[in-house]
Amino acid sequence: MNCIKIETTDLNLYYGNYHALKAVTMDIRADAVTALIGPSGCGKSTFLKTINRMNDLIQGVRITGRVCLDGEEIYAPGVDVTTLRRRVGMVFQQPNPFPMSIYDNIAYGPRVHGEKNKNRLDEIVERSLRRAAIWEETKDRLKKPAPGLSGGQQQRLCIARALAVEPEVLLLDEPTSALDPVSSLRIEELLLQLKKSYTIVIVTHNMQQAVRISDDTAFFLAGTVVEWGRTGQFFSRPRDRKTMDYIAGRYG
Amino acid sequence: MPRKIKDAVAYMVIYLAAFYSVLLLAGIIVYVFAKGFPVFDLPFFTTVSSVVKGTVGIAGNILNTVYIVVLTLLAAVPAGVGAAVWLNEYATPGRGVRLIEFATETLAGIPSIVFGLFGMMFFGTTLGFGYSILTGSLTLSLMILPLITRNTQEALRAVPDSYRNGAIGMGAGKWHMIRTILLPSAMPGIVTGILLAVGRIVGESAALLFTAGSGYLLPEAGSGFVSKIMESGGTLTIQMYLSLARAEYDTAFGIAAVLLCIVLAFNLLIKILTRNKFFAG
Amino acid sequence: MDIGIHGVRQTAHNTPQGRLGLSVTEKRSHTQRIETAAEAIFTLCACCMVFAVGSITLYMIANGIPAIYKLGAREILFSSVWKPTAADPSFGILYVILTSVAGTVLAIFLGVPVALLTAVFLTEAAPRPLAAVVRPAIELLAGIPSVVYGLLGMLVLNPLVYRLEQWVFRGSQTHQFTGGANLLSAVLVLAIMILPTVISVSETALRAVPEQLRASSMALGASRIQTIFQIILPAARPGIVTAVVLGVGRAVGEAMAVNLVSGGCVNVPLPFCSVRFLTTAIVSEMGYAEGLHRQALFTIGLVLFGFIMLVNILLHKILREEKG
Numbered sequence: 044m045n046c047i048k049i050e051t052t053d054l055n056l057y058y059g060n061y062h063a064l065k066a067v068t069m070d071i072r073a074d075a076v077t078a079l080i081g082p083s084g085c086g087k088s089t090f091l092k093t094i095n096r097m098n099d100l101i102q103g104v105r106i107t108g109r110v111c112l113d114g115e116e117i118y119a120p121g122v123d124v125t126t127l128r129r130r131v132g133m134v135f136q137q138p139n140p141f142p143m144s145i146y147d148n149i150a151y152g153p154r155v156h157g158e159k160n161k162n163r164l165d166e167i168v169e170r171s172l173r174r175a176a177i178w179e180e181t182k183d184r185l186k187k188p189a190p191g192l193s194g195g196q197q198q199r200l201c202i203a204r205a206l207a208v209e210p211e212v213l214l215l216d217e218p219t220s221a222l223d224p225v226s227s228l229r230i231e232e233l234l235l236q237l238k239k240s241y242t243i244v245i246v247t248h249n250m251q252q253a254v255r256i257s258d259d260t261a262f263f264l265a266g267t268v269v270e271w272g273r274t275g276q277f278f279s280r281p282r283d284r285k286t287m288d289y290i291a292g293r294y295g
Numbered sequence: 296m297p298r299k300i301k302d303a304v305a306y307m308v309i310y311l312a313a314f315y316s317v318l319l320l321a322g323i324i325v326y327v328f329a330k331g332f333p334v335f336d337l338p339f340f341t342t343v344s345s346v347v348k349g350t351v352g353i354a355g356n357i358l359n360t361v362y363i364v365v366l367t368l369l370a371a372v373p374a375g376v377g378a379a380v381w382l383n384e385y386a387t388p389g390r391g392v393r394l395i396e397f398a399t400e401t402l403a404g405i406p407s408i409v410f411g412l413f414g415m416m417f418f419g420t421t422l423g424f425g426y427s428i429l430t431g432s433l434t435l436s437l438m439i440l441p442l443i444t445r446n447t448q449e450a451l452r453a454v455p456d457s458y459r460n461g462a463i464g465m466g467a468g469k470w471h472m473i474r475t476i477l478l479p480s481a482m483p484g485i486v487t488g489i490l491l492a493v494g495r496i497v498g499e500s501a502a503l504l505f506t507a508g509s510g511y512l513l514p515e516a517g518s519g520f521v522s523k524i525m526e527s528g529g530t531l532t533i534q535m536y537l538s539l540a541r542a543e544y545d546t547a548f549g550i551a552a553v554l555l556c557i558v559l560a561f562n563l564l565i566k567i568l569t570r571n572k573f574f575a576g
Numbered sequence: 577m578d579i580g581i582h583g584v585r586q587t588a589h590n591t592p593q594g595r596l597g598l599s600v601t602e603k604r605s606h607t608q609r610i611e612t613a614a615e616a617i618f619t620l621c622a623c624c625m626v627f628a629v630g631s632i633t634l635y636m637i638a639n640g641i642p643a644i645y646k647l648g649a650r651e652i653l654f655s656s657v658w659k660p661t662a663a664d665p666s667f668g669i670l671y672v673i674l675t676s677v678a679g680t681v682l683a684i685f686l687g688v689p690v691a692l693l694t695a696v697f698l699t700e701a702a703p704r705p706l707a708a709v710v711r712p713a714i715e716l717l718a719g720i721p722s723v724v725y726g727l728l729g730m731l732v733l734n735p736l737v738y739r740l741e742q743w744v745f746r747g748s749q750t751h752q753f754t755g756g757a758n759l760l761s762a763v764l765v766l767a768i769m770i771l772p773t774v775i776s777v778s779e780t781a782l783r784a785v786p787e788q789l790r791a792s793s794m795a796l797g798a799s800r801i802q803t804i805f806q807i808i809l810p811a812a813r814p815g816i817v818t819a820v821v822l823g824v825g826r827a828v829g830e831a832m833a834v835n836l837v838s839g840g841c842v843n844v845p846l847p848f849c850s851v852r853f854l855t856t857a858i859v860s861e862m863g864y865a866e867g868l869h870r871q872a873l874f875t876i877g878l879v880l881f882g883f884i885m886l887v888n889i890l891l892h893k894i895l896r897e898e899k900g
Binding site for chain 3: 298301302305306312319321373395401404406412415437468473494497500539559
């Protein structure tokens with residue numbers, strides 16, 4: 044069965060004076076899909092970003108509490124964030140291919156981490172594109188600019204790009220909200236494939252999506268985790284009144 | 296007066312004003328070319344003026360201009376781009392940024408004659424470079440620094456944050472991200488800034504008069520090309536000013552025509568560059 | 577090992593190094609060093625700006641002060657007799673200062689209206705194809721070197737102004753004819769040279785006026801022209817002020833073109849007098865000046881620098897207000 048990949052304990056996050064995450068304590072299982080749901084501004088994206096320390100980029104952020112990856116505290120002094128982010132990859136809401144060729148997009152991460160061998164890079168590019176189920180569509184145009192792909196293809200490319208550095212965890216921040224329904228479904232299928240070997244955490248606005256693809260679900264409201272657990276139980280027998288209201292569509 | 300007539304008069308005045316600018320430009324170009332082109336012949340471009348040989352030529356000045364453009368860019372582009380990168384990517388808003396932005400604004404507002412005075416005293420006297428191409432180039436590099444920085448900053452601002460997040464989220468270091476993503480994306484803007492700067496350098500005179508001097512001879516073959524940097528060298532504009540002062544109007548018009556050709560060419564280049572959307576790779 | 581019950585934590589871990597055998601606490605010191613070096617270099621570049629402005633200020637002051645110290649502020653700044661090479665030299669630069677002030681003010685009065693109307697043309701009145709001809713023309717005007725303006729001013733404008741001068745002072749016994757090289761010519765050249773700057777900055781300002789203002793004015797039955805002059809221009813005022821201030825900066829600092837068309841005697845700034853500006857005094861005399869004369873020229877440079885800093889600070893204030 045699955046071990047715990049990430050655990051947070053009493054995690055608080057402040058943007059200046061604004062208390063954005065309040066005492067978040069939860070676990071994320073390895074090789075499973077965890078969905079974070081909740082109304083806009085509830086802190087689910089913020090929580091996601093604490094896992095690979097992307098909040099470091101924002102001015103005036105202060106964090107207390109613990110976030111552990113495989114038992115190692117990631118906010119401890121002496122942590123190398125570049126290594127952390129290599130192990131915990133991220134895919135953003137808007138597909139963001141770099142303005143370079145498809146090949147160079149995928150090879151970007153490995154090159155960042157020091158891979159120079161052409162043959163190995165070729166291998167990584169093909170493997171990553173295959174895993175992200177976009178190899179067939181791109182194998183004949185690897186040298187073409189990536190921004191020329193369609194939105195759905197761009198997002199799968201971004202997933203492939205994230206996979207190219209062999210991460211263990213994949214964070215996805217509403218990866219399908221900018222896409223059409225067909226492209227969204229393809230991404231969902233892809234995630235179900237990927238969870239066999241990756242820990243996946245996905246923020247989504249779409250509850251159906253959470254039901255379809257996730258193993259665990261956590262419900263965020265106003266910076267707190269109201270409830271978290273197995274997706275089946277979460278949706279069929281929620282313990283908290285607020286969760287029930289949200290599932291029934293009584294929140295935004 | 297009825298409103299309609301008032302409006303019509305106002306329109307007329309507006310059109311006249313616009314027409315005036317165009318007429319002015321057309322007049323300048325036509326007049327300068329009409330007077331300047333007849334001066335053009337091969338010796339004009341390939342020799343230097345000499346009373347003994349009876350030649351009138353600007354070859355030395357063309358070479359000096361190239362020297363000064365290249366040396367100035369070498370000094371100013373790295374510093375200017377670096378400053379823009381710091382302001383846009385590293386700096387946290389506050390006193391430091393405000394100070395540096397104020398300095399950039401101020402530097403952009405200082406007239407070239409003041410740069411000339413400063414260059415003469417600081418690079419010429421204090422550092423002991425005298426009247427030389429090096430003094431002139433260093434002086435001009437201060438002058439074009441804000442131009443480079445501003446254009447780079449604008450270009451960096453236009454790069455979407457998603458690129459930054461994408462690269463950082465993959466574990467790239469900041470400098471790596473800047474080098475591989477930001478600078479290539481900002482390249483057209485940076486190049487535009489450089490082209491504008493070249494235009495300013497080529498047209499500059501007041502800042503060079505007391506810094507680079509007015510030498511017009513070609514360097515001696517061989518090592519002369521290196522030592523030339525420490526020698527006095529007048530650009531095309533300086534030569535044109537001196538020709539005017541000596542009432543050699545034909546030469547002045549010839550140089551003016553050359554300068555206008557350069558200005559036109561660079562404007563065209565910038566137009567082409569800013570029109571094309573740019574994708575690397 | 578499982579999350580059996582809601583929200584109840586189990587404790588079980590993989591090995592801390594993960595799949596790649598990389599612990600997050602492992603330092604990649606080489607990369608780290610490059611990153612630190614890069615940041616240091618960029619910071620240094622940014623400091624270059626401050627260093628440049630600082631040392632220019634310092635040098636201008638240090639070199640401009642001695643003459644004031646030796647001659648006294650009254651003698652140099654408020655005396656109008658400039659005879660630097662006479663046996664009993666005199667270094668009064670009052671007329672030089674006044675000439676720069678008068679020349680700039682007049683050039684602004686002549687140039688700004690034309691520039692504003694052109695900006696209005698570009699943003700409000702022009703059909704697209706016409707604007708597409710006028711805008712590049714103005715950009716080109718900005719690129720023309722000032723010596724070229726000087727050349728044309730000298731050989732085209734001066735003769736015309738001379739004719740005007742002959743007509744105005746026909747029969748005059750006392751007027752000293754300038755051959756067209758006088759304040760008027762300089763002002764005309766300056767008025768042209770500030771056009772591109774003022775046009776492009778005010779064009780940006782006009783463009784920034786919200787579309788709703790235009791629409792609601794037109795909807796009230798105002799004509800296009802009324803809308804332009806009563807709504808849009810006032811709304812764009814801060815930007816237009818910026819444009820004018822930038823124009824002042826250009827006019828005060830222009831040296832070469834003015835030097836070629838303005839004559840060169842130190843005189844009261846009257847339209848048909850041969851005059852000397854702050855900038856042209858430096859350009860034409862620095863080449864041969866020595867001793868106290870040279871120091872006096874640096875004082876002129878300092879006065880010029882003072883004017884420019886005034887303009888810069890004003891500009892800075894305006895821009896800050898606009899932002900805030």
